[in-house]
Amino acid sequence: MHLRGPVASISDVEDTPGDRRTVTIRPDKGRSDPVAVDLLGKWTETAAVLDPGMEVAFYDLEDGDPWLADRSATVVVEPDVVVDVTDIREWVQCPRQYYLDKLTGTPLAYPVVKGTIVHEVFGDLLRGIDSEAAVERRVHEAGLELGLLDKDAATVRDDVSDHARAIEGWLAQGSLPDGGQQFAPAESEWRSEITLIDERLSIKGRADAVRRGAPVELKTGKNTRREPRFEDKIQATAYALLLSGGDREAAPDTGTLLYTKNAAVERTEIGGDLSPAKDFSIGDGLMRFVIRARNEIAAMEAQRAIPTGEEADATCEYCFEQDTCMALAGRLDQHSKAGAVGKALPSAEREYVDEFYDAIEAERHAIHSSFTDLWEQSADDRADADRALVDLDPCGRTQRDDGRWELRARSTGAISKIREGDIVLASDGDPVGGSAELARVERLGGSPADASGEDADGTDASEDAADVIVTTDEPLDLCRLDIYPSDIGVDRMLTAIHDAVLARPPERKDVLFERRAPSFEDVDATFVPNNDAQDRAVRRAVAAEDCALIHGPPGTGKTYTLARLVDALVERGERVLVSAFTNRAVDTAVEAIRERGVSVVRMGTESGVSEPVADCRLDPAGDPDERAATLREADVIAATTATCGSRVMREQSVDVAVIDEAGQLTEPGALAAIALADRFVLVGDHHQLPPVVQSDPDAGATLSRSLFERLIDTYPEAGVMLTKQYRMAQRIQAFPSREFYDGRLRPADGETAAQQIADLASVDAAALPAHLRRRVAFVDPDGDDEGAVNPREADTVEEIVAAYRAAGVPDESIGVIAPYRAQVAAIERRVPESITVDTVDRFQGSSREVIVLSFVGTGSLDGPIFEDYRRVNVALTRAKKALVLVGDREALESDPVYARLVEWAD
DNA sequence: TCTCTGCCTAGAGGA
Numbered sequence: 043m044h045l046r047g048p049v050a051s052i053s054d055v056e057d058t059p060g061d062r063r064t065v066t067i068r069p070d071k072g073r074s075d076p077v078a079v080d081l082l083g084k085w086t087e088t089a090a091v092l093d094p095g096m097e098v099a100f101y102d103l104e105d106g107d108p109w110l111a112d113r114s115a116t117v118v119v120e121p122d123v124v125v126d127v128t129d130i131r132e133w134v135q136c137p138r139q140y141y142l143d144k145l146t147g148t149p150l151a152y153p154v155v156k157g158t159i160v161h162e163v164f165g166d167l168l169r170g171i172d173s174e175a176a177v178e179r180r181v182h183e184a185g186l187e188l189g190l191l192d193k194d195a196a197t198v199r200d201d202v203s204d205h206a207r208a209i210e211g212w213l214a215q216g217s218l219p220d221g222g223q224q225f226a227p228a229e230s231e232w233r234s235e236i237t238l239i240d241e242r243l244s245i246k247g248r249a250d251a252v253r254r255g256a257p258v259e260l261k262t263g264k265n266t267r268r269e270p271r272f273e274d275k276i277q278a279t280a281y282a283l284l285l286s287g288g289d290r291e292a293a294p295d296t297g298t299l300l301y302t303k304n305a306a307v308e309r310t311e312i313g314g315d316l317s318p319a320k321d322f323s324i325g326d327g328l329m330r331f332v333i334r335a336r337n338e339i340a341a342m343e344a345q346r347a348i349p350t351g352e353e354a355d356a357t358c359e360y361c362f363e364q365d366t367c368m369a370l371a372g373r374l375d376q377h378s379k380a381g382a383v384g385k386a387l388p389s390a391e392r393e394y395v396d397e398f399y400d401a402i403e404a405e406r407h408a409i410h411s412s413f414t415d416l417w418e419q420s421a422d423d424r425a426d427a428d429r430a431l432v433d434l435d436p437c438g439r440t441q442r443d444d445g446r447w448e449l450r451a452r453s454t455g456a457i458s459k460i461r462e463g464d465i466v467l468a469s470d471g472d473p474v475g476g477s478a479e480l481a482r483v484e485r486l487g488g489s490p491a492d493a494s495g496e497d498a499d500g501t502d503a504s505e506d507a508a509d510v511i512v513t514t515d516e517p518l519d520l521c522r523l524d525i526y527p528s529d530i531g532v533d534r535m536l537t538a539i540h541d542a543v544l545a546r547p548p549e550r551k552d553v554l555f556e557r558r559a560p561s562f563e564d565v566d567a568t569f570v571p572n573n574d575a576q577d578r579a580v581r582r583a584v585a586a587e588d589c590a591l592i593h594g595p596p597g598t599g600k601t602y603t604l605a606r607l608v609d610a611l612v613e614r615g616e617r618v619l620v621s622a623f624t625n626r627a628v629d630t631a632v633e634a635i636r637e638r639g640v641s642v643v644r645m646g647t648e649s650g651v652s653e654p655v656a657d658c659r660l661d662p663a664g665d666p667d668e669r670a671a672t673l674r675e676a677d678v679i680a681a682t683t684a685t686c687g688s689r690v691m692r693e694q695s696v697d698v699a700v701i702d703e704a705g706q707l708t709e710p711g712a713l714a715a716i717a718l719a720d721r722f723v724l725v726g727d728h729h730q731l732p733p734v735v736q737s738d739p740d741a742g743a744t745l746s747r748s749l750f751e752r753l754i755d756t757y758p759e760a761g762v763m764l765t766k767q768y769r770m771a772q773r774i775q776a777f778p779s780r781e782f783y784d785g786r787l788r789p790a791d792g793e794t795a796a797q798q799i800a801d802l803a804s805v806d807a808a809a810l811p812a813h814l815r816r817r818v819a820f821v822d823p824d825g826d827d828e829g830a831v832n833p834r835e836a837d838t839v840e841e842i843v844a845a846y847r848a849a850g851v852p853d854e855s856i857g858v859i860a861p862y863r864a865q866v867a868a869i870e871r872r873v874p875e876s877i878t879v880d881t882v883d884r885f886q887g888s889s890r891e892v893i894v895l896s897f898v899g900t901g902s903l904d905g906p907i908f909e910d911y912r913r914v915n916v917a918l919t920r921a922k923k924a925l926v927l928v929g930d931r932e933a934l935e936s937d938p939v940y941a942r943l944v945e946w947a948d
Numbered sequence: 949t950c951t952c953t954g955c956c957t958a959g960a961g962g963a
Contacts, residue, residue: 126958127958128959128960148959148960148961151961153960153961153962154961154962155960155961157960157961158961159960160960247959248957250959262960263960263961264962277959360963362963459952463956464956465956465957480956482956528954528956528957528958529955530954530956530957531955534954534955623954624953625953625954646955647955647956649956650955682954682955683954684955685954685955688955711954731951736952829949830949830950861951883953884951913951
């Protein structure tokens with residue numbers, strides 16, 4: 043019998059305290075009567091971490107009243123929280139270490155980098171790659187990190203080769219009894235690097251390797267004892283559980299831990315035991331221990347509690363994290379088993395850390411809930427929500443030279459959020475129960491003809507004509523792709539809070555905590571002769587001793603001003619970091635900076651960096667010394683804020699961080715860049731789109747307000763607003779200027795102000811209907827919305843676009859904006875592919891001569907998308923010469939702001 | 949009721 047529901051109460055059973063606890067839950071989402079379950083034996087430890095209101099799931103209960111959870115049952119606390127295997131491992135070492143690791147992240151350290159390389163080589167060996175070639179390539183790929191650690195390639199290759207030999211020796215030993223030949227990985231026997239998710243236990247992880255169904259875990263550190271380390275056994279046991287789909291009876295009964303450093307040491311020093319492998323048996327008790335540890339983590343996350351370390355039996359004096367642990371306890375005035383050192387932060391700072399910690403964890407929870415969609419939603423629902431591509435038709439696979447597999451399939455042409463370069467879960471159709479692999483999307487969409495024509499490696503793709511291509515470590519039938527939620531973004535927000543608040547001296551945080559207004563030195567220079575506001579903005583930013591704020595409404599030359607500023611800073615000998623939330627924004631800034639003759643080192647992934655600036659991207663592969671020197675000596679480094687939180691970037695320091703599109707950044711997001719710099723300049727517009735936050739509005743409120751907005755409210759004198767706009771005709775600009783910018787926005791010159799559609803050389807204005815000749819028009823097609831789609835409006839948009847095209851407006855000058863993706867898709871089906879149709883959010887940052895805006899909503903305007911005036915502002919300010927609003931008059935007039943909008947446009 | 953970008957993913961080790 044299985045039961046699930048929120049906990050109503052927990053109580054000891056009187057006769058047998060400690061041995062038995064009664065937990066009552068309300069199944070059926072809490073609507074039905076409470077049901078009692080008695081937890082026996084070790085499960086009482088899980089009962090001890092429960093609080094009323096927490097969700098709990100029971101599997102395989104014994105019949106009775108109350109139901110009995112004995113040793114054959116399984117208890118899962120907060121099943122919606124998906125816990126990582128490595129988190130369980132750390133928690134078992136010390137619960138506080140789990141917390142410290144979340145907050146401080148992993149620093150750039152040689153043993154970690156080497157460990158990663160050895161693991162990659164291990165995978166290569168299992169895939170049949172030659173050892174020497176694998177070592178050579180993997181060390182080459184880690185060039186930048188090794189260089190920053192002052193390691194040279196030859197030394198590292200020797201180091202890694204020692205481990206590789208130990209692995210090969212063991213692999214050869216394992217195959218001796220069978221045939222006595224050199225090791226050759228048999229397909230059915232071995233699998234490398236498997237991604238595992240279990241819906242029952244809500245645990246996920248990635249096993250190094252699986253041999254004959256049993257987990258093999260590689261450890262490159264030292265283990266001087268005869269026995270495997272307990273936490274290593276826990277890790278391998280967790281993988282054993284995942285391999286059996288949470289069914290403990292079916293789980294493999296042994297696991298193998300491969301301590302490669304031991305083998306190297308033993309061979310040279312004592313020449314003894316050549317086998318680095320230690321097998322251990324996986325019993326039911328160990329597996330239940332793993333589940334209880336997982337439950338403790340889930341319960342603590344639900345309570346947002348901070349572990350003290352007392353929960354564990356670990357000895358603090360032998361712990362590597364002791365210093366960090368004590369320092370953090372001191373700063374945050376926490377109790378910790380190791381004790382505390384140093385002075386506590388002022389209470390305002392502690393409250394700030396607490397508030398953001400909670401908000402970031404709520405965000406993590408929201409991301410995790412999309413994980414449980416993987417098994418709670420049907421494939422069709424996931425496809426409808428754009429979170430999966432289903433019904434793929436597998437049509438080929440090849441193993442590449444590097445051992446990885448290229449899988450090909452034909453798609454149904456459906457739309458999803460999955461894009462090229464993304465890491466997704468590829469599966470045979472069942473991502474949880476079936477066979478699934480983490481995959482990288484190499485190609486998506488495009489006509490199959492393209493796919494067949496240009497395969498650089500000479501694969502004959504013509505017979506399969508695939509439009510979906512992914513790469514994986516192991517082959518499978520490619521039938522489905524799912525978005526794989528990642529919490530790396532929240533991880534980096536947390537480390538940014540640590541770096542910017544916990545690890546910084548107090549005086550560097552005065553402005554952030556509003557204890558002192560920003561100060562400025564005297565700078566007497568002219569930077570932009572023909573634009574007074576831009577000139578003042580650059581001067582203010584150059585003069586800033588703490589921070590400056592540049593407020594740039596649409597079309598006001600924000601990017602130019604930013605580039606001019608970076609140029610001026612470099613001229614003064616400063617080292618500058620240029621950052622923004624999106625790759626697109628970073629690349630736009632980089633292009634403008636390079637146009638001024640300033641060279642930039644762009645950090646980021648190959649798929650993230652756009653083509654025009656790809657030549658200045660720092661490829662991490664290469665000679666360590668040379669790679670590190672390029673980064674260390676760069677005057678200007680450009681990276682997204684997420685990359686600023688990477689372990690390579692956290693090692694860098696700069697004089698000034700210049701952050702673009704700052705209105706779109708959460709406060710911790712901005713801190714990731716600010717933490718690397720002495721001073722910072724935020725460039726943005728808080729009247730355009732705010733940060734994207736997934737948690738619900740209550741929990742997300744803390745993250746929804748950008749640092750830019752907070753500082754511009756607190757220190758208006760630190761900001762300069764750019765007021766001359768070079769984009770819109772005066773008629774178009776009038777409403778947004780009045781409504782959102784206190785009427786301060788004005789056209790840069792008469793030509794900008796007076797521009798109209800007839801100015802375009804190719805246009806015959808006489809061919810246009812009268813209302814489309816105007817700069818602003820309103821059309822009410824009298825349609826009906828069906829949720830997020832309004833077909834009549836889509837038809838009207840089609841007619842308007844056709845009219846402009848017929849009059850000679852080039853396709854690339856026309857843009858169509860709709861609030862919902864569904865409406866975007868409906869319009870896309872009606873207009874030529876060469877016309878850009880997109881959501882407001884995706885249109886931010888660009889503009890067109892003509893913009894057609896479809897509002898969709900009819901009747902009344904309820905829908906949060908319309909509540910945010912910032913979204914409307916963005917939509918209205920994309921047009922240069924003509925703006926056509928298509929919407930339901932009655933609905934729009936029900937809201938005062940929209941009523942004024944209609945009046946203006948009509 | 950809906951908008952949605954980052955980050956290769958997790959896990960790499962230190963006595």
